[in-house]
Amino acid sequence: MSAAIDILSMILMGAGGVFCVIGAFGVLRMPGFYTRMHAASVIDTLGASLIIVGLVLQSGFTLASGKLLILWLLIFFCSPTASHSLANAAHRRGVTPWQPDQGAKSSSKN
Amino acid sequence: MATGSRSEIILEELTAVVLLTLMGAAAIGMARQRNLYGVVLLSGIYSFLMATVMVVLDAVDVAMTEAAVGAGISTVLLFGAIHLTGGTESKPIHRPWLPLLVVAATGAMLVYGTLGLPAFSDPGAPIHQHVAPRYLTEGPVKTGVPNVVTAVLASYRGFDTLGETFVVFTAGIGVIALLGRRRPRRPIDKAGEENKE
Amino acid sequence: MHRFHSISVVISLFVFWLVLSGYFTPFLVTVGLVSSVLVVLFAHRMSVIDREGHPLEFRAGVWSYWPWLVVEIVKSAWTVSKLIVHPRLPITPTMTRVKMSQTSAVGQVTYANSITLTPGTISVAIEGDEILVHALTQAGAEDLAGGEMDRRVSACEARA
Amino acid sequence: MMYAVVVGALLVSLCLLLVRALLGPTVFDRALAGNAVGTMAMLLLAIFQFVSGRPEFVDLALVYGLLNIVGTIAVQKFFRYGDLGEPGVADEEHRL
CATH class of the missing domain: 1.20.120.1200 (NADH-ubiquinone/plastoquinone oxidoreductase chain 6, subunit NuoJ)
Known part of the structure; x- marks a missing residue:
């Protein structure tokens, strides 16, 4: 494996890790349930994808990269389904979206 | 590793x-x-x-x-x-001190027990000296199955695994027979329509 | 058409099996093929196999839609990340209704899933031909209301 | 060595997500955090197979992903169709 690919995959995986931390930080920081879901979708899409692409570059043209691609497809097809079902369930249960003007009340609840 | x-x-x-x-x-x-x-x-x-x-x-x-x-x-x-x-x-009626004591004592005994075990991933431990080397070296050759776990489960201990599968299957059938009630079957696409709402 | 669909399910299962197993001895490959055929046969008997689980409708259109979607995801993920680390957290969450012009179930699911997959917008519920969308910012909601994603999904639905 | 950075980042995000899961306040927040923890576990597993030099075992991560979906869908099903005695916001306000 050439050094350039090594460095590129390192950069990609590092960026993926950074986006995962940002997403998790957002899940912690955001007020209200629906806004937290937006932060979690950063983890599911960009964070996971960058790390997987970095690992694919590491493994080169092998069976492992095929498996990683299937993993990526799984994330891309299933994570929106899971997010949508969670949001839908919350909507059905009457979880109201957070609004900026009720910020003081909401933050005291957390 | x-x-x-x-x-x-x-x-x-x-x-x-x-x-x-x-x-x-x-x-x-x-x-x-x-x-x-x-x-x-x-x-x-x-x-x-x-x-x-x-x-x-x-x-x-x-x-x-x-x-x-x-x-x-x-x-x-x-x-x-x-x-x-x-x-x-x-809310619990009484304070959970007695259960806590029991759990702590059991945990302490287990931790004490681990002190007598060989070190983690020690290749000279007795468990690695018994039959494991034979499975690892001869298994793929003798059985023709590339995965060692599969070779042991399906070939060396084939009858054992058959019995286990039989037990699990029977248990599953029993649970279905006890709990599964036959409902009038709704048409599938109607339920799917409902799902989307 | 029915038979063609079953055969394509068998082929996809077998390819999946090959990628997961990684052994190419004749015996094991035969076993894999037989097991994928058996799975499809049993699935037919249990009638759990349908068009929805293995949609063949999207063949040509998908290849132009996916790269666009990936770029869109990267852009909006970057926007949402900037919002998250912004010290004042300048979010303006809104619930909006978005019209969708798709007719088939697969097309509608693709559109709703694309909305959810793009960070910053989440499809909360589908009501008739409208999607209830929660957007993190007003701008994101307006972007979606512009309808470019809707047009693209419909286009690749039409081409199939 | 280069994996250490990514593993560290994933561990930090696991900590943050766990705090959210412990804080709540609604069941849905916990379910969301649980789903994200599952994704993290999947990524950690994939990376650790590379750390220990056996990238063929990545398919275990697929199993994790599928289980994660099953768990989340189960949560959704019970909250939507079950009569669950208000596990929503009101019930949780005085907890934690």
Whole structure:
């Protein structure tokens, strides 16, 4: 494996890790349930994808990269389904979206 | 892994320590939580952390079982159980000092027991000297199955596995016979239509 | 058409099996092929196999839609990340209704899933031919109301 | 060595997500955090297979992903169709 690919995959995986931390930080920081879901979708899409692409570059043209691609497809097809079902369930249960003007009340609840 | 380089071992040990700390935090959260739905979700998280610890310790098959049973099936089953009972745990009548004492004593005994075990991943431990080398060296050649676990389960202990499968199958049939009630079957696309709303 | 669909399910299962197993001895490959055929046969007997689980409708259109979607995801993920680390957290969450012009179930699912997959917008519920969308910012909601994603999904639905 | 950074980042995000799961306040927040923890576990597993030099075992991560979906869908099903005695916001406000 050439050094350039090594460095590129390192950069990609590092960026993926950074986006995962940002997403998790957002899940912690955001007020209200629906806004937290937006932060979690950063983890599911960009964070996971960058790390997987970095690992694919590491493994080169092998069976492992095929498996990683299937993993990526799984994330891309299933994570929106899971997010949508969670949001839908919350909507059905009457979880109201957070609004900026009720910020003081909401933050005291957390 | 014993063959890994020094930095890899440090990375693995550090990860295991962090994950175990998180598991402890999750367990305390579960004990303090009175809403049972929250408890089940936290126990799912606990199982995922546990499975990751198993992966770090190189026990991938145990990790898979933990993820499937702990995070997959038992979450679903516990939700079903709570659905039939109630969502909130009632306040305990008396202080939990006696159970705590029992648990602490059992835990101390188990920790004491581990002191007598051979060191972690010691290749000279008795368990690695008995039949394992034969399975590892001769298994693929004799049985023609590339996976050692499959070779042991399906070839060396084939009858044993057949009996086990039979028991599990019978148990499944029994559960279905006891619980499965025949409902009038709704047309599938109607239910799907309802799902989308 | 029915038979063609079954055969394509068998082929996809077998390819999946090959990628997962990684052994190419004749005996094991035969076992894999037989097991994928058996799975499809049993699935037919249990009538759990349908068009929805293995949609063949999207063949040509998908290849032009996916790269666009990936670029869109990267852009909006970057926007959402900037919002998250912004010290004042300048979010203006809104619930909006978005019209969708797709007719088939697969097209509608693709559109709703694309909305959810793009960080910053989540499809909360589908009501008739409208999707209830929760957007993190007003701008994101307006972007979606512009309807470019809707047009693209419909286009690749039409081409199939 | 280069994996250490990514593993560290994933561990930090695991900590943050666990805090959210412990804080709640609604069941849905916990379910969301649980789903994200599952994704993290999947990524950690994939990376650790590379750390220990056996990238063929990545398919275990697929099992994790599928289980994660099953768990989340189960949560959704019970909250939508079951009569669950208000596990929503009101019930949780006085907890933690």
